[in-house]
Amino acid sequence: MAAQLDDAVGKAAPRTGKGGAPPGRRAPRSPGRGAARPPAGRAPRSAAPGPSARRTPYLLLLPALLATAVLLGWPMVRNVLLSFQNLDMKELIQHLTDWRGTGNYQEILGSEQFWRVTLRTLVFTAVNVVLIMVLGVLIGLLLARLGTKMRLTLSLALVLAWAMPVIAATTVFQWLFDSRYGVVNWLLDKAGWHAMAHYDWVGTQLSTFSVITVLIVWQSLPFVALNLYAATTTIPRELYEAARMDGAGTWQVFTSVTFPFLKPFFLATTFLEIIWVFKAFPQIFAINEGGPDRLTETLPIYAFTEGVGNLHFGMGAAISLLTIVVLLAMTAHYLRLTLRQERHEENEL
Template sequence: MTVQTERPSSDPADLRKADDGKAGGPPPPAASRAGAFAPYLLLLPALAATVLLLGWPLLKDVLLSFQNLNMGQLIQHVTEWNGVDNYKETLTSEDFWRVTLRSILFTAVNVVLIMVLGTLVGLLLARLGKRMRVTLLLGLVLAWAMPIVAATTVYQWLFAQRFGVVNWVLDKLGWHSMADYSWTSSQMSTFFVVIVLIVWMSIPFVAINLYAATTTIPNELYEAASLDGAGAWRSFTTVTMPFLRPFLYATTFLEIIWVFKAFVQVLAFNGGGPDRLTEILPVYAYVEGMGNQHYGMGAAIAVLTILVLLGLTAYYLRIVLKQEEDAL
């Protein structure tokens, strides 16, 4: 008995109909265009909020920097343009360059301390047991979550001249000259307290994120390094550091930005004193603008502050990219 089988049709029209009926066929052109624009539509609300909340104030600040605006013009609603006079006066002022250098050194000291101590605490978290790790994480989160003004007030109490805990402890330890020491009487002592405050508030971010990064390192790499005879230091340099290096680069970049604009801590602790010796660029712009009611001058200093920060971050990114190229 002969069984006849039907051969599949080779007609192009039939083949197109069969392909169109398949679930895996190509989507229609309209659906493809809609899918291509979908990511941009999802980003549109965030972009609009960024332009509204950041772009418009920045534009207003730039416009104010080209105006001679004080309380008289503000009350009379008079716009007096003075070109680049505010920038000329600022850039030819010794105070501006002194404050700029002070801000860069202040940022460098803080970032180095934050990254070193935060990295050590993060590595400690990876070594601790579960209970101790949870306890330390809870303390770090509480320090991180404390409002800046509240934390600054606490440090003002701790380092108070007459009833401060720090002076009392130092006196009990034998440094009797520190019993009534004023931590806000000199530039270095004021900066010391502000740096301790900023480092204390910034360590949790570095430590918690670094600990999270260590959990992504496969244990097989440590086992292989141990079989090769690597000790603790060699395992750290050959296994741990390569995984943590991108995180450290990104975190250092963020810390440079955050510390450079540490406005609240410096202003709230001692108002940039004594004798304006602890002012950094954000505080300097505020004092010149709001304090002295030279709003155009303050706006010009703010714009220059942004440019200085962009220059620092660009220089840092250039170093990071060069190191990555050398590593490759």
């Protein structure tokens, strides 16, 4: 048997000539002395990109940069210039330029009204963002656990609420909370709260902010809920199964699996909601124009009232720039948290 296997291998193996080449074929000749040989152990280098290839990314960015400079940069420059001027109706009609220097900023920063409005804006933003994130997370987790039909129905309702224009939604809420014909007062009256039959929801600071908060939270929930549901679909199911096998409850599963996995999502979404609520203008202005007695003014409403309402355009420009400074401070804090999170993840890896 061994002799037969040796004969079969000998017949199958081709015979080689000198240098290991099969008979009847010439072995490839080595390159001559003049031929260039690639250095041993190095791959041939690719050609360096030319000047035109290096300029291509900048040329592609050029239209966006020009549009940003025209639509955002130039108005910002004009706003900065206005903030250093005493520009009232007289100067506007006569085309006069009355430079005031930092007088507008000194007057604003020395005013108690500005600091009250700033504190009110921060508290209003914090309350709304907390409600939006808590309710949005709960609805997003509910979407993840519903069946296909119920999930589709709820998602459609969220999308319709999200797609409604801001002014249209504000008008609907004005009808709902109308003191004479509002559905909310009618329902409260039928439920036994007869004192609420003709309650004026925009008559006090707290009630006006309550209506505005319900409106803003209702408009913001779809963004958080739908994005959270989409993010939960990326979490491996094996993690949930392992947590359940270890005896973890619903809250423990959320804190040990869902939240750590989606922490970047929570940071980014919270930051976006802070910006959106902080600069909310049409909802507050359309409900009661910052009333009653300017007690529901936030910084955007305050800038508009001083600039356009009281015709102090230089003061309005200065207030708007200070609003941007506050937003930049919050942005810097968010970026610091994001960088810290990235360094923490790199250290864990």
